[in-house]
Amino acid sequence: MTQESHGPSYARLAESALGDRAAALREMMRGCRLCPRHCDVDRLADELGACRTATDPIVSSYGPHFGEERPLVGRMGSGTIFLTNCNLRCVFCQNCEISQLGEGRPVSVERLAEMMLELQRRGCHNINWVTPTHQVPMLVEATRIAATDGLRVPIVYNCGGYESLECLRLLDGIIDIYMPDAKYGDNTGGEQLSGVPDYWDRCKEALAEMHRQVGDLELDEQGVATRGLLVRHLVLPGDMARTSAVVRYLASLSTDTYINVMAQYRPEHRARKVSAIARPPTRREFQAAVRAAVEAGLHRLDERRLVV
Numbered sequence: 001m002t003q004e005s006h007g008p009s010y011a012r013l014a015e016s017a018l019g020d021r022a023a024a025l026r027e028m029m030r031g032c033r034l035c036p037r038h039c040d041v042d043r044l045a046d047e048l049g050a051c052r053t054a055t056d057p058i059v060s061s062y063g064p065h066f067g068e069e070r071p072l073v074g075r076m077g078s079g080t081i082f083l084t085n086c087n088l089r090c091v092f093c094q095n096c097e098i099s100q101l102g103e104g105r106p107v108s109v110e111r112l113a114e115m116m117l118e119l120q121r122r123g124c125h126n127i128n129w130v131t132p133t134h135q136v137p138m139l140v141e142a143t144r145i146a147a148t149d150g151l152r153v154p155i156v157y158n159c160g161g162y163e164s165l166e167c168l169r170l171l172d173g174i175i176d177i178y179m180p181d182a183k184y185g186d187n188t189g190g191e192q193l194s195g196v197p198d199y200w201d202r203c204k205e206a207l208a209e210m211h212r213q214v215g216d217l218e219l220d221e222q223g224v225a226t227r228g229l230l231v232r233h234l235v236l237p238g239d240m241a242r243t244s245a246v247v248r249y250l251a252s253l254s255t256d257t258y259i260n261v262m263a264q265y266r267p268e269h270r271a272r273k274v275s276a277i278a279r280p281p282t283r284r285e286f287q288a289a290v291r292a293a294v295e296a297g298l299h300r301l302d303e304r305r306l307v308v
């Protein structure tokens with residue numbers, strides 16, 4: 001099946017169904033449980049939880065992006081929307097100005113819908129929501145508006161992997177491409193480096209649900225992604241990311257899971273103060289991570305990043 005012949009999932013939902021999903025997601029902000037932190041603050045009354053975001057979408061920048069994985073970039077780029085703030089607090093975040101220091105400005109959902117349509121007009125192959133978890137009610141409402149006005153490219157849910165099942169189930173039939181991080185293959189890494197106690201437990205549930213919804217990554221005849229799961233895993237020094245557990249779990253979902261094993265870790269933000277991750281991984285550590293993926297049975301490794 002190709003996207004061109006059938007269109008994205010959300011375009012097959014009635015406008016009212018998209019509106020109902022957006023409303024249900026919005027209601028989850030009343031005692032916020034949009035992510036597994038369950039801050040229980042009333043964001044509809046402008047209370048702020050760990051992600052420091054109320055009800056206005058906040059956008060740092062948007063535009064065609066050519067630095068993403070090849071199946072997303074194609075010839076014309078991925079239509080990236082960088083969303084401000086995050087539900088995680090990774091000490092090594094490479095986008096900390098946006099994710100933790102609040103760089104960006106509030107926009108209306110109507111403006112957010114216009115951004116999506118503009119990215120489609122510029123030829124982008126998809127709309128790539130970067131760090132959407134804490135802003136998803138507004139993103140779905142913007143999708144409803146944009147779909148009514150002709151949005152037809154797939155949406156990429158590009159997240160940190162710390163997701164609520166309740167929320168993901170409301171996205172079933174809206175998102176075509178899930179691109180989560182799988183940051184750590186145990187809870188300790190998430191506790192020490194991202195500020196949450198149960199990262200791997202929640203991430204495993206999320207990965208299974210995402211795979212159930214969209215399956216393995218499907219490409220069109222030009223090699224551009226139309227639907228499916230694409231997982232990112234950043235190799236950390238000293239195996240702090242517990243790569244073997246991550247790749248074994250992904251292989252248990254499907255050995256056809258597409259994975260980007262990433263080599264580019266550098267100690268940024270507050271990471272230089274954490275001795276376990278105060279250096280880049282060695283070449284040997286990265287090669288061991290790739291080998292673990294292959295030995296687990298995974299064979300769709302993003303090739304562009306395998307050269308170190």
Ligand code: SF4
Pocket residue numbers: 032033034035036037038039040041048049050051052086087133134
């Ligand atoms: S989305 Fe934000 S406010 Fe809601 S539970 Fe997560 S971190 Fe807390």
